[in-house]
Amino acid sequence: MSRIAFGVRLANGHDRLTSITCIDPSKGTALSALLFYSEQDPAELWSAELQSALPSDIRVRIYPDLGDPTDVEYVLCWQPKAGLLASFPNLKLILSLAAGFDHVLQDPDRPVHVPIVRIIDDTLSTMMSEYAVYAVLGFHRFMPQFQSDQSNKIWKKRWPNFTPDTHIGVLGIGAIGSDVAYKLRGLGFQVHGWSRNPKQLEGISCHAGKDGLFEMLPQCQQIVVVLPLTSETRGIVNKETLAALPEGAFITNIGRGGHVVDEDLLAALDSGHIGGAFLDVFNQEPLPADHSYWDHPKVIMTPHVAGEIVPRSCARSIAANIERYRRGEPLDGIADIERGY
Incomplete structure (x- = not known):
């Protein structure tokens, strides 16, 4: 969630640092962030397509711009570096930038309680x-x-x-x-x-x-x-x-x-x-x-190009899955870690 910190002078004369959560007035909900991480994919293009498709209270960030890590509720990634996913205490979904998710499992520090979702498109x-x-x-x-x-x-x-x-x-x-x-x-x-x-x-x-x-x-x-x-x-x-x-x-x-x-x-x-x-x-x-x-x-x-992810098409399916998650509905492409798909 986005927060603004400010000082408050208490009645006893002491100062205290506090904060408020930023609210999107059009939605009435706290702002959250989706982090995009890939060293191979066109980040700016993905950012534009995602921001267009996602609910207005979700802001897209491109690694290494993490902002406040507590804002990040969704990470869309390809081959995330070790420790990255564990950086976000409020992470709700790990969105694989592929039809598979074995690349996510290579991170030994990933939060195992967070669901992984494959691209279905x-x-x-x-x-x-x-x-x-x-x-x-x-x-x-x-x-x-x-x-x-x-x-x-x-x-x-x-x-x-x-x-x-x-x-x-x-x-x-x-x-x-x-x-x-x-x-x-x-x-x-x-x-x-x-x-x-x-x-x-x-x-x-x-x-x-x-x-x-x-x-x-x-x-x-x-x-x-x-x-x-x-x-x-x-x-x-x-x-x-x-x-x-x-x-x-x-x-x-x-x-x-x-x-x-x-x-x-x-x-x-x-x-x-x-x-x-x-x-x-x-x-x-x-x-x-x-x-x-x-x-x-x-x-x-060929250099791993058989199934290239098309940002415009996949951004819509990613946004639809996030909205399903928010409504408590079953997700498309939820990964079964034990079965491997």
């Missing part, structure tokens, strides 16, 4: 599914090979598999993964979806658990990873799962870098068992300059 889902479709179609139509042929002045025709006979496996069929699956199904592919617990998606062959994973993988010419990063999904793309795929299969990862055991994927690429990899996320970001992915002829890389 149709624009984000659309962007990620577009990226996945682009990657799948590129591999399906041999675009990486044609680019290589062009560089080497080679004129060579290549014929894709018949689309209805091509099986694509989507690992992770939550909001984003199911959107990916349906878009691929709409293009005529045979689509499989895998999740840790049983799910049903119309027109999608669904599999669950470890047995279901190894039932699905041998059928798939391509897999797309859209999973949350949890203790159970970390390293899921490893020597064992790669070996279960058919010879020449392709992999797209738009989930988290931690899903892939880099050494195992590189070995499978070098052996020819895996035909190519389209990677948007990595175990270490930015990717070190000496990493083997940079120069690998079968790897296409």
Whole structure:
């Protein structure tokens, strides 16, 4: 809350420092603040969009302008530095500037009683599914090979598999993964979806658990990873799962870098068992300059851009969630720490 301090002369002649809370007369409520923290995102643009979308009694601050820490009730952040979240005694919500929230858990001092909320936004889902479709179609139509042929002045025709006979496996069929699956199904592919617990998606062959994973993988010419990063999904793309795929299969990862055991994927690429990899996320970001992915002829890389957060669209969903919180209603995207999503 915003406060103004002033001195008061008491009847006994002593002075006392006191304060008053600033009230927004239009709302009749105490002013509060939302702090924006990200070293990668356009802070000024976010500030303008948030201030336009939020209730008028909430002021947006951009780190390092903390102001009075007691005013800060909401923090919207990407990879908050250790100790930052613990600086605000009246913090009510931690708003993740992403579809996931594992980056928030890296802060060992975060107040564990404060709920974490993920971004839930149709624009984000659309962007990620577009990226996945682009990657799948590129591999399906041999675009990486044609680019290589062009560089080497080679004129060579290549014929894709018949689309209805091509099986694509989507690992992770939550909001984003199911959107990916349906878009691929709409293009005529045979689509499989895998999740840790049983799910049903119309027109999608669904599999669950470890047995279901190894039932699905041998059928798939391509897999797309859209999973949350949890203790159970970390390293899921490893020597064992790669070996279960058919010879020449392709992999797209738009989930988290931690899903892939880099050494195992590189070995499978070098052996020819895996035909190519389209990677948007990595175990270490930015990717070190000496990493083997940079120069690998079968790897296409992008710098974690599959699902960029669009400030205008997401600011509205963030504001709507804050208003739900104030009314005591269930929140969209509330994080389940134990389950990891």
